[in-house]
Amino acid sequence: xxxxxxxxxxxxxxxxxxxxxxxxxxxxxxxxxxxxxxxxxxxxxxxxxxxxxxxxxxxxxxxxxxxxxxxxxxxxxxxxxxxxxxxxxxxxxxxxxxxxxxxxxxxxxxxxxxxxxxxxxxxxxxxxxxxxxxxxxxxxxxxxxxxxxxxxxxxxxxxxxxxxxxxxxxxxxxxxxxxxxxxxxxxxxxxxxxxxxxxxxxxxxxxxxxxxxxxxxxxxxxxxxxxxxxxxxxxxxxxxxxxxxxxxxxxxxxxxxxxxxxxxxxxxxxxxxxxxxxxxxxxxxxxxxxxxxxxxxxxxxxxxxxxxxxxxxxxxxxxxxxxxxxxxxxxxxxxxxxxxxxxxxxxxxxxxxxxxxxxxxxxxxxxxxxxxxxxxxxxxxxxxxxxxxxxxxxxxxxxxxxxxxxxxxxxxxxxxxxxxxxxxxxxxxxxxxxxxxxxxxxxxxxxxxxxxxxxxxxxxxxxxxxxxxxxxxxxxxxxxxxxxxxxxxxxxxxxxxxxxxxxxxxxxxxxxxxxxxxxxxxxxxxxxxxxxxxxxxxxxxxxxxxxxxxxxxxxxxxxxxxxxxxxxxxxxxxxxxxxxxxxxxxxxxxxxxxx
Numbered sequence: 001x002x003x004x005x006x007x008x009x010x011x012x013x014x015x016x017x018x019x020x021x022x023x024x025x026x027x028x029x030x031x032x033x034x035x036x037x038x039x040x041x042x043x044x045x046x047x048x049x050x051x052x053x054x055x056x057x058x059x060x061x062x063x064x065x066x067x068x069x070x071x072x073x074x075x076x077x078x079x080x081x082x083x084x085x086x087x088x089x090x091x092x093x094x095x096x097x098x099x100x101x102x103x104x105x106x107x108x109x110x111x112x113x114x115x116x117x118x119x120x121x122x123x124x125x126x127x128x129x130x131x132x133x134x135x136x137x138x139x140x141x142x143x144x145x146x147x148x149x150x151x152x153x154x155x156x157x158x159x160x161x162x163x164x165x166x167x168x169x170x171x172x173x174x175x176x177x178x179x180x181x182x183x184x185x186x187x188x189x190x191x192x193x194x195x196x197x198x199x200x201x202x203x204x205x206x207x208x209x210x211x212x213x214x215x216x217x218x219x220x221x222x223x224x225x226x227x228x229x230x231x232x233x234x235x236x237x238x239x240x241x242x243x244x245x246x247x248x249x250x251x252x253x254x255x256x257x258x259x260x261x262x263x264x265x266x267x268x269x270x271x272x273x274x275x276x277x278x279x280x281x282x283x284x285x286x287x288x289x290x291x292x293x294x295x296x297x298x299x300x301x302x303x304x305x306x307x308x309x310x311x312x313x314x315x316x317x318x319x320x321x322x323x324x325x326x327x328x329x330x331x332x333x334x335x336x337x338x339x340x341x342x343x344x345x346x347x348x349x350x351x352x353x354x355x356x357x358x359x360x361x362x363x364x365x366x367x368x369x370x371x372x373x374x375x376x377x378x379x380x381x382x383x384x385x386x387x388x389x390x391x392x393x394x395x396x397x398x399x400x401x402x403x404x405x406x407x408x409x410x411x412x413x414x415x416x417x418x419x420x421x422x423x424x425x426x427x428x429x430x431x432x433x434x435x436x437x438x439x440x441x442x443x444x445x446x447x448x449x450x451x452x453x454x455x456x457x458x459x460x461x462x463x464x465x466x467x468x469x470x471x472x473x474x475x476x477x478x479x480x481x482x483x484x485x486x487x488x489x490x491x492x493x494x495x496x497x498x499x500x501x502x503x504x505x506x507x508x509x510x511x512x513x514x515x516x517x518x519x520x521x522x523x524x525x526x527x528x529x530x531x532x533x534x535x536x537x538x539x540x541x542x543x544x545x546x547x548x549x550x551x552x553x554x555x556x557x558x559x560x561x562x563x564x565x566x567x568x569x570x571x572x573x574x575x576x577x578x579x580x581x582x583x584x585x586x587x588x589x590x591x592x593x594x595x
Contacts, residue, residue, distance in 0.1 A: 043536050045578055046513060048474035050536070051434045052529060053461060054253065054396075055454040056246060056445040057168065057485025060236060060504035063225055063451065065149065066216035070517035075236050076491060076561065078149055078214060083490060086218040088151030097148045097490060099186040099212065104287040108279040108309045110174045110316060112184075112287070121145040121209030122190060127164035129447045135206040138164060145209060149488060152213040158221045158452060165447040166211035166486030167193050170244035170300075170334035171279040171292065171309055173486070173502055176211075177243075177493055179316060185211040185488050191286055195293025198274065202288045212488050215451060224455035225506065227591045228462075228479065233514035233575050237561050238507035239493065240483035241526040241547065242500045247336035247357075247395040249482045249526065253435075254398025255362045256527045256546035258499055261299050261331040264340070264403060266361035268330045271299045275355065276331065278308040295355060298335040302326035302498045313498055322567060325497035325545060333357055334499065338394045339401040344386035345412050359403035363542040365433070365530060366399045366411055374537050375431035376414060377424070381439030383417040391439040396482070425464060430471065433533060436461060446485060459590040462510050469584045476576075477510040478529060492559070494523060496550065496567035501525050509575050510590075512582040521560045522570040523553045531571035 065078035066088065078084045082093035099121070104112035123137040123145070137143065140155045152163060167189050178184045186209050193205025215221035228234070242248040242258070251259050261271040277300050278291035290308070291297040303326040305311045314324050326332070337357040340348055350356050369376045378399055382391030397415065399405045406412050414431075416424075418439065424430050437443065444454030458479055466472050484503035491504035507524065527547040534540060534548060541548045552570050553563030 044538065045536055045573075045576070046474055046581070047476045047511070047536055049430060049432060049434070049471065049476070050533060051436065051461070051465065051475065051477045053436045053438075053458055053477065053479045054250075055438060055457075055481045056443040056449070057165075057483060057487075058444055058451060058481045058506060059484035059487040059489035060238070060491060060506055061149070061489045062214050062484070062487040063222055063506050064217065064229070064236070065214040066151075066218040066221070067226065067229060068218060069519055070230060073517055073519045075519050076521075077236065078490060079218065081490060084149060084151075084216075088154060088216045088219055090146055090148060094146070094148045097212075097488065098183065099147055100183045101187050102184060102287070104191075105281050105285070108171065108281070108289070108312060110177070110312050111179045112175070118147045118186060121147055121150070121186060121212060123208045124210040124213065125164045125206045125208040127206055127210070127447055129162040129164050131162055135204075137208060138210075149212050149214050150209075151216045151219070153215055153219065153221050158215065160450055160452065162448070162450060163213065163446055164207070164210040165445070167205075167207060168245045168483060168486035169195060169292065170242070170248070171277065171289065173243040174313060175287075176486070180493065182488070182490065185486070188287070189486070192289050192292070196282070196289045196291065196296060197293035198291050198296035200282050200290075202282075202285055211486050214487070222451060222455065224459050224590060225508070228458075228508045228510060229517070229519075231516050231588050232508060232510045233516075233518040233520065234509070235507040235520045235522070235524055235575060236504070237491065237521050237523050238480065238505060238528070239523075239525040240500065240502035240505050242334070242483070243502045244334050244483070245336050246393075246482050248334055248499075250396050251360075251362075251398045251401055253482070253526050253529070254366065254402075255364045256530045256542055256548040257362050258332045258334075259357055259360050259362065259401060260333065262358055262360075264359040268327075271331050272354075275299050276301075277334065280308050294336070298333055298337055298355070299331040300334050301329070301331045303328045303330065317495055317498065320495055322495050323497060325499070327545070332499070336395055340403070341400060341406045343383055343388035343392060343394070343400075343415075345406050357401060359406075360401045361403060363546065364399060364402055364405065365533060365542070366402065366405045366414070368539050368542060369433060369533075369537070370411060372537065372539050374433065374539070376433040377416055377420075377431045378414060378435045378437075379416045379418050379421040380437040381418045381442065383415060385417070386415070391441060393437065393440055393443070396437045397435075421461070422464065425468065425471075432537070444481065462590045466510070466587055466589055472584050472587060473512060475511060476513065479506070479508040479510070481505045492561045494563060494566050496525075496547065496569070509572075511576070512584050512587055513576045513578050515577045515580070516582075518575070518577075520575045522555070522574045523561065523563050523566075523568065524570045524572065527569050528572050531569070532573070535571055535573075
């Protein structure tokens with residue numbers, strides 16, 4: 001069965017949720033004697049095992065906006081910038097995050113004419129939040145929130161509170177960014193939301209001010225994330241690689257590149273006209289895109305400046321001296337389409353699912369690692385041996401899109417479920433590189449999951465590894481999200497090409513080779529994980545155009561967060577302290593709130 005997760009508006013039963021959590025918690029193994037040492041290659045660092053946990057749709061400020069670092073460390077967040085006070089109320093610089101209204105008619109603009117700030121935020125909407133009446137102003141929030149970030153947990157419980165889902169699509173995020181001003185999140189949600197789907201008549205976008213919500217660690221929110229940050233290491237300058245949503249960012253996590261419409265053999269083709277983006281506003285509307293949405297546009301030929309929406313972005317990049325990295329005749333997928341293969345590897349019936357990305361042949365880490373004998377496995381909740389359940393996300397495995405991986409039994413056998421991770425751990429057979437994508441309801445995605453359920457998932461995985469002291473001696477657990485989900489973030493964004501970067505997102509590293517409480521300001525995005533793997537196992541870059549070719553950043557003397565030699569992204573090496581290894585007997589287990 002094919003589970004095309006292009007439209008998130010699906011309700012899950014609490015029975016499914018409870019069963020998934022029982023699986024996560026119940027299979028944590030005792031520590032075995034550890035066998036696999038990462039394949040036939042020595043590593044450039046003491047790290048022989050990398051475990052990458054990828055949740056969904058949270059910006060750095062959404063999670064860490066109220067975080068107070070340990071003594072001697074600094075962080076850039078809502079609290080440190082004075083946007084909020086420690087109690088979540090408006091700080092002295094609250095106006096820096098004020099959201100503007102704008103006017104955009106005729107031709108798409110990433111810097112439309114401002115018409116003045118919102119007096120108050122529109123009331124956040126429920127969208128399709130589990131347990132709430134769908135698509136109504138959320139009665140848990142007041143209708144007159146001040147114009148700026150608001151603490152979600154002042155109005156709902158932190159644990160188990162399902163709230164609305166902000167818009168997080170490609171052209172919308174370029175407008176959110178507003179050439180660095182970060183002041184159009186609310187206006188974009190209100191004017192176009194998740195897309196027009198080719199509908200020429202504007203309708204209620206059901207967003208309101210939901211994108212401005214954050215959780216507050218200074219008030220007890222996100223205790224697992226706070227514990228990891230205090231006791232291990234994190235970045236406050238790590239970014240989603242692609243403007244837009246889950247699909248494109250997951251593909252990037254395995255390829256450092258963009259997928260495109262083609263013949264399945266790597267040759268570009270022109271997609272059906274109804275699948276090509278057109279963000280130019282419909283006549284007599286304000287920012288109501290002509291063609292955009294899950295059934296109305298997701299491909300862009302960005303090499304052609306005459307294509308709708310392309311020229312404004314390329315013009316802005318030219319002022320920065322940034323190369324778009326758009327190959328001629330390629331229609332790139334910038335939003336969510338399902339892969340051409342079902343979980344079991346069989347082709348998807350495109351007559352039933354026409355909004356499906358054709359098979360890809362992009363150079364990728366799965367083939368690169370296997371090609372030099374380095375073991376890997378992709379663990380995804382709900383995979384269920386290829387008989388996927390509703391907990392499986394079809395667009396959340398980059399290698400599910402790659403024909404040469406899916407069609408090669410020796411590679412496809414490396415697709416597995418989260419339960420298989422625990423079994424491999426118990427047997428001492430964990431591969432050198434492991435990706436873990438949670439069960440759908442434990443991924444932290446707004447509306448059908450919660451942040452604290454993702455925290456509990458992380459804690460269960462991390463504690464199982466930490467408890468295996470021999471394994472943990474040579475392991476780095478990386479914890480992040482695929483993208484920011486459309487939530488507001490106050491951090492610097494570096495344009496590196498036509499496709500991104502996007503907002504900051506969390507990245508934490510749990511390892512004996514990090515300094516407790518360290519906060520790294522080096523500029524990173526998803527390509528940084530790929531760069532670290534490549535350098536650690538000596539496999540080289542993936543292709544001539546993949547973003548792992550970008551240099552490591554040199555921090556600007558005036559701004560540690562901004563590369564002086566951009567476009568540039570780091571390789572994560574600055575997050576480690578390989579000269580001072582922590583005694584693994586002293587490495588603390590993760591305190592799991594709610595389990």
